[in-house]
Amino acid sequence: TMATLKYSVGTVALAAGFGVAAGAALSVLASHSSLLSCLFNRGKGGARVWGEQPHAGWEPPQKLGVPEGISKSAMVALDPKVIGGKKCYPLIISAVVPRPVAFVSTVSKTGEQNLAPFSYFTAMHDPPCVVLCICRAGHRSGGKKDTMQNIDDTKEFTVNVLSEWFLEQANHTCGNYDAGVDEMALSGLTPLPSTKVTPPRVKESAVHMECVLKHKYETKGYNGEDTATIVVGEIVMFHVNEHVAKKTPSGSTYVGLDELQPISRLGGNTYGRSRECFDMPRPDRDWQNR
Numbered sequence: 001t002m003a004t005l006k007y008s009v010g011t012v013a014l015a016a017g018f019g020v021a022a023g024a025a026l027s028v029l030a031s032h033s034s035l036l037s038c039l040f041n042r043g044k045g046g047a048r049v050w051g052e053q054p055h056a057g058w059e060p061p062q063k064l065g066v067p068e069g070i071s072k073s074a075m076v077a078l079d080p081k082v083i084g085g086k087k088c089y090p091l092i093i094s095a096v097v098p099r100p101v102a103f104v105s106t107v108s109k110t111g112e113q114n115l116a117p118f119s120y121f122t123a124m125h126d127p128p129c130v131v132l133c134i135c136r137a138g139h140r141s142g143g144k145k146d147t148m149q150n151i152d153d154t155k156e157f158t159v160n161v162l163s164e165w166f167l168e169q170a171n172h173t174c175g176n177y178d179a180g181v182d183e184m185a186l187s188g189l190t191p192l193p194s195t196k197v198t199p200p201r202v203k204e205s206a207v208h209m210e211c212v213l214k215h216k217y218e219t220k221g222y223n224g225e226d227t228a229t230i231v232v233g234e235i236v237m238f239h240v241n242e243h244v245a246k247k248t249p250s251g252s253t254y255v256g257l258d259e260l261q262p263i264s265r266l267g268g269n270t271y272g273r274s275r276e277c278f279d280m281p282r283p284d285r286d287w288q289n290r
Helices: 017-031 033-039 085-095 146-154 164-174 183-187 285-289
Strands: 102-107 113-118 121-125 128-135 156-161 207-220 226-240 245-247 253-255 263-265 271-273
Touching: 102 128, 102 146, 113 128, 113 146, 113 164, 113 183, 128 146, 128 207, 146 156, 146 207, 146 226, 156 226, 164 183
Parallel strands: none
Antiparallel strands: 102 113, 102 156, 121 128, 128 226, 156 207, 207 226, 245 253, 263 271
């Protein structure tokens, strides 16, 4: 996983959690051109992030063209048990992309704050939950990272959505610092009191989720040792900045993509911006009878 933005992200070794909700809302808006125009035009200068669907005229069962470099190349078979679990890391984080980044705030049982980014991150909506995979800390001989230890002890945390305007500060929290170091203060970020849990939120973030531990699952590597914990946290309170909060035609709240400026995690030390998006509705059931 990545408690480190160093080799991890954000828009999921598990999926694009927050993007799922945004995508569903955008699909509803597809026929409302005026709303889409408002949603996908930046306030200053009108720079658009709305693009064209790659193959708008496609009809099933037509075949789409595959790049020549792909079509003329063979597949390379890689057995993870032969490679070894740890050496699968570069492959996983470069193949499962883009991934959203969960900026996770926790507090220890003695009151020490901790803040770290994780890109093995996704979400679900009923009940609203986030899912994190928190790997063991290699620099601590395989022990738990502070985030995981704090969640174990207090059963609480907050997830703050990462945006471009505070990326460098967020990245500064992912160093292999000693236990007890306050990354919020170290990076110059601002703690904001939560309403239902003890861990603070990050003021610079535009979307906050207060969470309580719902489930956790320990995973073991090929050598039988614990390698990570999958954490399911139930969201007990959302906080959405008014500037990014939008409404669907039916009145549901969603987050404006252009205003959020989300950052995603790719392979290595590479990050991504959501600079061009397009809408593509799902096929209706009638297609199965055509």
